[in-house]
Amino acid sequence: MFDVEYIRPNNLSTALDFLNTKGTESKILAGGTDIMVDLRSGTLKTRYLLDVSRLDDLKKIEILDGKLSIGTAVTIAELLESETIAASAPALRRAAEKFASKQIRNVATIGGNVAHCSPCGDTIPPLLIHEAQALVVTPQGQRNVTIEEMASGPYHCSLHPNELITHFVLEPKPPEVDFADFQKIGRRQELAIARMSMAAMASKEDDHSISFLRFALGSCTPTPHRFNEVEDFLMGKIPTENVLWEAGKILADKMLDITGRRPSAVYKEPAIQGLFMRMMHPLTYPSLQV
Amino acid sequence: MKSNTIPISFTINGEKKELDIHAGISALELIRDILELKGTKEGCGIGECGACTIVVDGRAINACLMLAAQLDGREILTVEGLGQAGDLHPIQEAFAEQHAVQCGFCTPGLMMSTHALLAENTNPDRSEIVKAIAGNLCRCTGYQSIVSAIEDAAKQPPKEGK
Numbered sequence: 229m230f231d232v233e234y235i236r237p238n239n240l241s242t243a244l245d246f247l248n249t250k251g252t253e254s255k256i257l258a259g260g261t262d263i264m265v266d267l268r269s270g271t272l273k274t275r276y277l278l279d280v281s282r283l284d285d286l287k288k289i290e291i292l293d294g295k296l297s298i299g300t301a302v303t304i305a306e307l308l309e310s311e312t313i314a315a316s317a318p319a320l321r322r323a324a325e326k327f328a329s330k331q332i333r334n335v336a337t338i339g340g341n342v343a344h345c346s347p348c349g350d351t352i353p354p355l356l357i358h359e360a361q362a363l364v365v366t367p368q369g370q371r372n373v374t375i376e377e378m379a380s381g382p383y384h385c386s387l388h389p390n391e392l393i394t395h396f397v398l399e400p401k402p403p404e405v406d407f408a409d410f411q412k413i414g415r416r417q418e419l420a421i422a423r424m425s426m427a428a429m430a431s432k433e434d435d436h437s438i439s440f441l442r443f444a445l446g447s448c449t450p451t452p453h454r455f456n457e458v459e460d461f462l463m464g465k466i467p468t469e470n471v472l473w474e475a476g477k478i479l480a481d482k483m484l485d486i487t488g489r490r491p492s493a494v495y496k497e498p499a500i501q502g503l504f505m506r507m508m509h510p511l512t513y514p515s516l517q518v
Numbered sequence: 519m520k521s522n523t524i525p526i527s528f529t530i531n532g533e534k535k536e537l538d539i540h541a542g543i544s545a546l547e548l549i550r551d552i553l554e555l556k557g558t559k560e561g562c563g564i565g566e567c568g569a570c571t572i573v574v575d576g577r578a579i580n581a582c583l584m585l586a587a588q589l590d591g592r593e594i595l596t597v598e599g600l601g602q603a604g605d606l607h608p609i610q611e612a613f614a615e616q617h618a619v620q621c622g623f624c625t626p627g628l629m630m631s632t633h634a635l636l637a638e639n640t641n642p643d644r645s646e647i648v649k650a651i652a653g654n655l656c657r658c659t660g661y662q663s664i665v666s667a668i669e670d671a672a673k674q675p676p677k678e679g680k
Contacts, residue, residue, distance in 0.1 A: 230542035234587040257585070264583045265564045277541075279588065305577070329653025330631065332565055334577040335584065364545065387588055418652035419566060 230267045236279040244367045244392060245278055251389030258286075258301050259335040261328075262344045262491060263366055281337070285516045286394055296358070298396040300339025303320045304328070304351075307338060313367055316400035319427045320354035322410035322484035327351075329419045339393050346509050348447040353427035356444035356454050358398035364391045372397075379451045403433040405440055411507040412447075413499060424496065436466045436513040445479065448496060457482050467511045475508075476501035526590040529589075531599030536647075539586050545579075546570045548586035548598060557597035557626045561655070568654030571627035572596050578634035580653070597626035600633065608674035609633060616667035620658035628654045632668050641672060 235254075237243040245255060253275040257263055260281075266272035280286055285461060286301035289310045296316045298307075307313050307324040315322050327333055327350045341351045342362065361372040373387070375396075380386040387393070401408060408429035412500060414420025425446035431441045442461050446452040458479050465471050480497045487493075524636045526535040530553065539548060546563075547571065561569030570581040573595040594601050601607035606614070609629050617624050630653060635642060635650040642650065647668045656664060 229540060229547065232542045234524055234541035234585065236587070236590075259583075260585060260588065261565055261580075261583045264585070268563060277585070279585075281588070329565075329568065330634075330650055331568060331571055331578050331580045331653045332583070334579050360613075418649070 232267070233273060233276050234279065235276055236282070236454045237266040238287045240283055240365075240392075240394070241367070243278060243283065244365060246276075246278055247390045247392060248367050250276055251391075256280055256343070256392060258337040258340045259303060261336045262340060262346075263330050278433075280392070281335075284338070287338070288395070291316065291400065294400070296400045297395050298338055298398065299395045300342075300362075300393045301337050304333040304336050304338065304341075305330075308333070317354060317358055317398055318401060318408040319357060319410045319429055320351065320398075321411075322408070323350045323354045323425075323427065326410065332419075338396065341376060342375065342396070343385055343387070343393060345381075345383050345385045345407075345451075346424045347379075347382050347450055347452060348425065349452070350410070350412065350422055350425060350446070352451055352452045353425055353444040355396060355398065356452060357427050357429055358400070358443035359442075360398045360481050362393045362398060363395050365394050366390050366392070376451070376453050382450050384394075392427075401429060402431070402440060407431065407511055409507050409510075411503055413503055424448055424500060425452075426503060426507055428507060430462075430508075430511055432467075432511070432513075437464050438462050438467055438511070445480075445483065445500075447481050448500065454506075455479055455482060466507070466513050469505075469512055472505060472508050472512060473501070476504035479504055524587055526587060528589045528592050528594055530594040531596060541585075541587055543586045545572070545574075545584040545586050545589055546581035547596075548589065549581060553645055555596050555598050559623055559626060561623065561627075566655075567624075567627075568631065568651075569624055569627045571654060572628040573630050573634050576634065576637060578631045578650075578653075595630070595633065597629055600629060607633075609671045610635070612667040612671035612674070613664075616663045616670060618659060618663040618667035624654060624656040624658075628664060630658070632671060635668070636672055642668075644669070 255274040257277040257279045258281045286299040288299045304324045304327045341349045355375045360375050364373050412422040412425035428443045431440040435516045443458050444454045480500045523538050559569040560655040561567035565583040573583045574592050601610050631651050
């Protein structure tokens with residue numbers, strides 16, 4: 229039993245009004261799969277839980293003006309069931325497939341996964357490669373916050389107490405992109421927190437050189453982000469196995485630049501290169517020439 | 519709606535309920551401590567074992583991770599709603615026949631995950647079964663008999679009214 233009060237507003241403006249006056253004493257509740265754990269452990273103490281999980285305004289998946297809009301209260305299961313997501317954000321679909329367990333996917337939301345600001349959030353690398361922006365709203369107005377700006381540090385959300393994310397706006401997968409994936413390493417195959425995760429999408433020219441590439445790394449750095457060094461290195465090159473290995477090495481080096489050489493580097497350095505190869509392997513242009 | 523005690527109404531195992539509950543209790547506490555339905559178990563309390571799996575509006579969820587308040591307006595199925603002694607649900611029969619029950623602690627949660635799976639997918643292959651029960655841990659059986667039980671249950675005609 230937790231010492232909290234439960235509020236379920238019937239519409240978005242009631243929710244925003246509540247946050248405006250009581251935001252500093254409130255926590256926004258959607259799926260609850262992170263909040264319930266944190267309440268139980270004592271990590272989270274809050275006076276109010278504001279349940280936004282049933283607000284229709286936060287539940288839509290749609291293409292608007294050429295952008296993919298995903299409501300923050302859309303569950304991971306709903307991401308998996310959406311044909312729009314399959315077509316326009318396949319790496320996000322792959323992440324949803326690998327997310328926790330069926331029971332958790334059925335209630336956990338994309339908004340909660342992002343707002344929790346865990347470095348390991350599975351939806352984050354795919355959102356990054358789609359250059360996602362969060363639409364952050366108060367009764368006074370709204371602003372855009374990129375996924376990269378959302379976390380000021382691990383588990384620290386940069387949003388103000390009176391702000392609510394209503395949806396994410398993504399650049400949809402370009403039509404010429406035929407490769408998109410999300411891969412993660414966890415301590416087990418299912419229901420595993422990502423120790424290492426990555427998302428990418430790419431396309432190649434007729435001469436097999438890479439013409440489009442977006443890559444993001446999760447779990448390995450305090451906040452997940454794109455790695456321009458990897459993208460810039462691979463753009464315009466033909467992705468032979470050797471070229472991909474080199475890109476993986478650049479990735480590992482950049483990761484270690486950020487984190488420093490911790491005891492886990494002995495594992496993470498080769499593992500990140502291996503996971504990179506596993507993910508990017510379908511792009512390999514056969515290097516054997518007649 | 520603004521207090522520590524809130525009114526909720528829901529249907530559980532076909533029965534309509536209306537009660538006032540404390541805002542800060544979980545669905546698991548509601549089911550076990552207030553409704554006194556002891557079939558749903560607490561294994562870990564943090565959503566990692568699936569022993570507390572129930573079906574809400576057709577979806578398998580961890581009762582330990584849901585606030586009881588969020589059950590308002592929902593249709594809930596617990597293991598007590600599957601079948602009774604002498605009138606077992608095909609899933610219960612299959613679990614018994616395939617020796618998929620040893621200590622039995624994980625069994626209610628597994629059967630609820632199975633029920634939700636078969637409602638969504640009447641003919642799951644082995645990999646779909648394994649994926650559907652990945653959130654349910656069993657320390658006794660090694661899972662093979664459980665998967666066989668689910669394969670068997672899938673072959674049975676759906677029980678009337680369920």
